[in-house]
Amino acid sequence: MTAEAEYAAVPINVAVNGINYDAVVEPRTLLVYFLREQLNLTGTHVGCDTSQCGACTVHLNGRAVKSCTVLAVQADGAEVKTVEGLADGDNFHPVQEGFREKHGLQCGYCTPGMIMTAVHLLETNPNPSDDEIKHALEGNLCRCTGYVNIVESIKWAAEKMRKG
Amino acid sequence: MFPASFAYVAARSVEEALELMVKHGEEGKLLAGGHSLIPAMKLRLQSPRTLIDLGTVPGLRGVRVDGDHLVIGALTVHTDVASSELVRKHLLGLADATSVIGDIQVRNRGTIGGSVAHADPAADLPVILTALNASFTVQSLSGSRSIAVDDFFTDFFTTAMNSDEILTEIHVPIPATGTGSAYAKLPHPASGYVVVSAGALIARQASGSCTAARVAIGGLGTGPLRAVATELELQGKPLTPQIIAAAAAKAAEETEPVEDSYAGVEYKCHVATVYARKAIEAAVERVKS
Numbered sequence A: 001m002t003a004e005a006e007y008a009a010v011p012i013n014v015a016v017n018g019i020n021y022d023a024v025v026e027p028r029t030l031l032v033y034f035l036r037e038q039l040n041l042t043g044t045h046v047g048c049d050t051s052q053c054g055a056c057t058v059h060l061n062g063r064a065v066k067s068c069t070v071l072a073v074q075a076d077g078a079e080v081k082t083v084e085g086l087a088d089g090d091n092f093h094p095v096q097e098g099f100r101e102k103h104g105l106q107c108g109y110c111t112p113g114m115i116m117t118a119v120h121l122l123e124t125n126p127n128p129s130d131d132e133i134k135h136a137l138e139g140n141l142c143r144c145t146g147y148v149n150i151v152e153s154i155k156w157a158a159e160k161m162r163k164g
Numbered sequence B: 001m002f003p004a005s006f007a008y009v010a011a012r013s014v015e016e017a018l019e020l021m022v023k024h025g026e027e028g029k030l031l032a033g034g035h036s037l038i039p040a041m042k043l044r045l046q047s048p049r050t051l052i053d054l055g056t057v058p059g060l061r062g063v064r065v066d067g068d069h070l071v072i073g074a075l076t077v078h079t080d081v082a083s084s085e086l087v088r089k090h091l092l093g094l095a096d097a098t099s100v101i102g103d104i105q106v107r108n109r110g111t112i113g114g115s116v117a118h119a120d121p122a123a124d125l126p127v128i129l130t131a132l133n134a135s136f137t138v139q140s141l142s143g144s145r146s147i148a149v150d151d152f153f154t155d156f157f158t159t160a161m162n163s164d165e166i167l168t169e170i171h172v173p174i175p176a177t178g179t180g181s182a183y184a185k186l187p188h189p190a191s192g193y194v195v196v197s198a199g200a201l202i203a204r205q206a207s208g209s210c211t212a213a214r215v216a217i218g219g220l221g222t223g224p225l226r227a228v229a230t231e232l233e234l235q236g237k238p239l240t241p242q243i244i245a246a247a248a249a250k251a252a253e254e255t256e257p258v259e260d261s262y263a264g265v266e267y268k269c270h271v272a273t274v275y276a277r278k279a280i281e282a283a284v285e286r287v288k289s
Helices: A031-038 A094-101 A111-124 A130-139 A147-163 B014-027 B037-042 B078-083 B085-090 B092-099 B112-118 B125-131 B228-234 B241-248 B265-285
Strands: A010-016 A019-025 A057-060 A063-066 A079-081 B007-010 B028-031 B050-053 B063-066 B069-073 B135-140 B143-148 B153-155 B166-173 B179-187 B194-204 B210-218
Touching (some): A019 A031, A031 A057, A057 A111, A063 A111, A094 A111, A130 A147, B014 B028, B014 B050, B063 B085, B069 B085, B078 B085, B078 B092, B085 B092, B092 B125, B092 B194, B092 B265, B112 B166, B125 B179, B125 B194, B179 B265, B210 B228, B228 B265
Parallel strands (some): B028 B050
Antiparallel strands (some): A057 A063, A057 A079, B063 B069, B069 B166, B194 B210
């Protein structure tokens, strides 16, 4: 058996931000590289690449996950949402607005992951305390250390979402 | 970082996965949530030639009652264990532990069976499942068997499972009325892994004395250790703060922890007594009178 045949590429079907994609991936392809390099969705960032920093956070079937630690083949048949899928046309998601209003970013590299984790938090807990926000952000690192305004941004978004 | 190349097979049943394991032998590796295996593969610490995915096998997820046990499917992710109403009603110590593994993204993906089978000495689940006296159902092509937790974790990253077996269910006895459980952990500040942790299951009579105790400690050995001296010290005694502290002071007896770059032996042994006390106190606090 040749090496090529032994490690045969695998067909997958993934719905990303509501669009259905049929693709063929090498089994070792990580979800984050599938999103960035095959679908050109470069909003999701590769940070540490070791499951720690959370810059690559996306939603897989509605839950925040680190896409550097998921194989693209594991997303076969799943729904994925990335930061590109949050805004409704020209209208930002309240969490995106919150980061703008409260200066929740400095260099911006961690921001897509922070936002995806925050959206997941607010979907499960619409009125989190400061401690609950910090606990939820445990898996997202900001090397600018801008955490205070990130928490403020999420509180701003939570309030806006509660008011509808 | 990318894993070395491998072939991928999505198993559709436990039987199919077992057949694939026999077919691929040492070159095959089971994939559950992938939150220990994929990082290890990216670092090239593991380079299996074939990954056999259990994530595509139906029926391995969820929490249910079976007689006097809770049965947790091996592919149940930590978030779902922590938020299960059955777990929160009967096994608060397990809810404690599954709420502090890694971070929210890791808990959304990592599985109870994957963590148990991986047997990392710095993992949370082996410790609390030892305190809760769990047992593990493993299947092979020749049938299934149950392994008690005290016999399961045999060495660093090593369990009593054979290479042709798959862990399918975790069984945890539902504690009788008058029993409480808890888990307390000192995490490494950078990695979040266990430096030292303790799990406790304490039964208290209406009179206030201890009728049964199981206390497990993590971080001091190759896997979870029963704090037998602590358990004996509690047995039959009133659960006062003084007695709990005296019993917890014996939590590191007869252990041989290894010094690492973060913590020395003396420190680990001391912290074990502190976290044993925290876990026992929290378990006693939860006993419904």
